[in-house]
Amino acid sequence: MDVKVEGGDEFANASYEKICDDIFRDIGLRSNIDRAYMYCNAAEHVFIISVKIGRVPSPVKVWDVTQREGDKLRITDEKYAPKLLALMWDKYGDRVQQISRLVIGFELKEEEIPDFNDLIVYDPREDLNTRVLDGIDRILPEGARVRYPMPSTEGITIIASENQIAEEWKEKAKEIMRKMASSKADGGA
Amino acid sequence: MYKIMMFTGGVYKFHELKEVIEDIGGFVLQEMVMQTETMMHLAFPEEEERRIRDKAKELGGKLKDLPLAGAEIMIVVPSLGKHHAVYPMCDIAEFLRRKGAITNMMGLARGVGKRIAQMTVQEKAIIEECDAAVFVLGDFKECIEEKAPKLCESLNVPYMIVGGPPDLDLPHYVGGVGRRTRRMNRKADIDKLEEMTAEFKEVLGGRIEEIEEDPLAASPLFVKEMIEMTLPPKAGEELPVVIHLDGLRVKIEEGDEGKIRDIEIGKRKLSEISEIKKSLYEGYLVKILTEAVTGGIF
Numbered sequence: 022m023d024v025k026v027e028g029g030d031e032f033a034n035a036s037y038e039k040i041c042d043d044i045f046r047d048i049g050l051r052s053n054i055d056r057a058y059m060y061c062n063a064a065e066h067v068f069i070i071s072v073k074i075g076r077v078p079s080p081v082k083v084w085d086v087t088q089r090e091g092d093k094l095r096i097t098d099e100k101y102a103p104k105l106l107a108l109m110w111d112k113y114g115d116r117v118q119q120i121s122r123l124v125i126g127f128e129l130k131e132e133e134i135p136d137f138n139d140l141i142v143y144d145p146r147e148d149l150n151t152r153v154l155d156g157i158d159r160i161l162p163e164g165a166r167v168r169y170p171m172p173s174t175e176g177i178t179i180i181a182s183e184n185q186i187a188e189e190w191k192e193k194a195k196e197i198m199r200k201m202a203s204s205k206a207d208g209g210a
Numbered sequence: 211m212y213k214i215m216m217f218t219g220g221v222y223k224f225h226e227l228k229e230v231i232e233d234i235g236g237f238v239l240q241e242m243v244m245q246t247e248t249m250m251h252l253a254f255p256e257e258e259e260r261r262i263r264d265k266a267k268e269l270g271g272k273l274k275d276l277p278l279a280g281a282e283i284m285i286v287v288p289s290l291g292k293h294h295a296v297y298p299m300c301d302i303a304e305f306l307r308r309k310g311a312i313t314n315m316m317g318l319a320r321g322v323g324k325r326i327a328q329m330t331v332q333e334k335a336i337i338e339e340c341d342a343a344v345f346v347l348g349d350f351k352e353c354i355e356e357k358a359p360k361l362c363e364s365l366n367v368p369y370m371i372v373g374g375p376p377d378l379d380l381p382h383y384v385g386g387v388g389r390r391t392r393r394m395n396r397k398a399d400i401d402k403l404e405e406m407t408a409e410f411k412e413v414l415g416g417r418i419e420e421i422e423e424d425p426l427a428a429s430p431l432f433v434k435e436m437i438e439m440t441l442p443p444k445a446g447e448e449l450p451v452v453i454h455l456d457g458l459r460v461k462i463e464e465g466d467e468g469k470i471r472d473i474e475i476g477k478r479k480l481s482e483i484s485e486i487k488k489s490l491y492e493g494y495l496v497k498i499l500t501e502a503v504t505g506g507i508f
Binding site: 029030032033036037039040043044047061063064066159162163164165166183184 | 288289291292293294322323324325326327348349350351352353374375376385386388389391392
């Protein structure tokens with residue numbers, strides 16, 4: 022993930038670059054975001070952040086997070102246990118029981134197993150937008166509560182301020198969006 | 211004036227140190243015995259430091275100077291949201307505690323932003339109950355320059371501002387901290403916190419000098435001892451009496467206020483030599499009047 026912050030003084034730019042980096046890492050999005058660009062104008066209290074979303078991991082299926090042991094399944098990644106159990110109980114009801122914390126017993130016919138293995142436990146695309154917006158919300162200064170979101174096919178750009186957002190900043194945001202879109206070709210936003 | 215230090219060491223002959231403190235007219239402010247280890251905050255007349263040091267050496271313990279002891283400090287941040295808490299406010303508070311201060315933390319209700327930042331009258335009154343305040347602000351020079359005077363200048367207590375930009379023309383400003391996403395536990399961070407403490411000592415020094423020039427009717431340490439004789443701390447209660455530079459915060463129940471008023475300090479009652487009022491934040495505040503106002507108490 023490339024992060025660039027401009028507009029503030031040297032200290033603020035360096036500090037916000039670190040904040041962007043740390044926050045996207047904390048919420049597990051660092052590998053899903055190609056570029057993040059932030060423009061800070063503290064004098065007029067306008068902050069523009071633009072995020073370009075890159076590759077998103079493929080959906081997590083039952084066989085990705087479990088290991089079969091006869092008529093039992095051992096959960097290999099506990100993080101997915103609640104979602105997995107909810108999904109199985111929904112689909113198979115009483116035929117699935119949780120034997121211990123990480124072991125699930127099932128009474129399924131052999132021909133049901135392939136379908137069962139391909140069930141999607143979690144699709145990272147489902148809550149990608151929510152997580153990106155949460156990250157942006159944590160990065161932008163808390164006082165900048167007036168927001169103007171500008172979604173695009175590749176990501177999102179948000180203008181934030183404590184004042185009314187003027188046309189000139191919307192134009193600036195559009196320019197940033199254009200640069201972000203073409204950043205793959207020329208390598209700079 | 212009293213000097214406040216921290217003793218750490220074993221329990222062997224520990225009571226002898228306490229006896230020495232009593233003999234020289236000192237006080238034990240806090241005491242914690244953890245199996246074979248002890249930690250004690252002690253206050254004693256400055257001129258008797260040699261005796262305490264000798265005794266500590268004899269017992270094989272260590273004495274550490276607590277430059278900010280005897281002060282209750284409010285750490286103020288623009289909000290308690292994840293943008294301002296927990297780093298760096300907790301690191302700053304923790305560091306001031308290690309230097310002997312008692313710290314409280316406060317997030318302002320409407321402290322965020324630049325133009326919209328403000329402080330309510332009640333918040334100001336709560337901050338002024340403490341001896342000093344530390345404002346922890348963010349990264350942007352323009353924001354700090356605009357909001358710092360709005361928030362801090364009207365305060366009647368000494369204050370320090372901690373922010374991001376390294377050089378700002380503001381009184382008692384320490385830069386280089388700003389917004390953080392992780393603990394300040396690296397060498398450079400600790401040096402910064404040391405620098406901040408040195409600046410804070412200066413801020414507090416002015417207030418201490420003022421009190422020395424116009425001394426109080428009784429030392430808060432002595433008043434604390436007398437209060438604890440009347441209302442002994444309950445088991446498990448932590449810091450029921452907090453010392454201020456010019457008084458105390460006494461955490462008691464509503465019905466006990468009368469008992470506090472009648473405590474005898476020398477020949478006078480506590481209510482005669484101090485102003486007692488309910489704190490907006492916690493307990494009761496006892497503000498000791500100066501000797502010039504009350505006259506001698508012995």
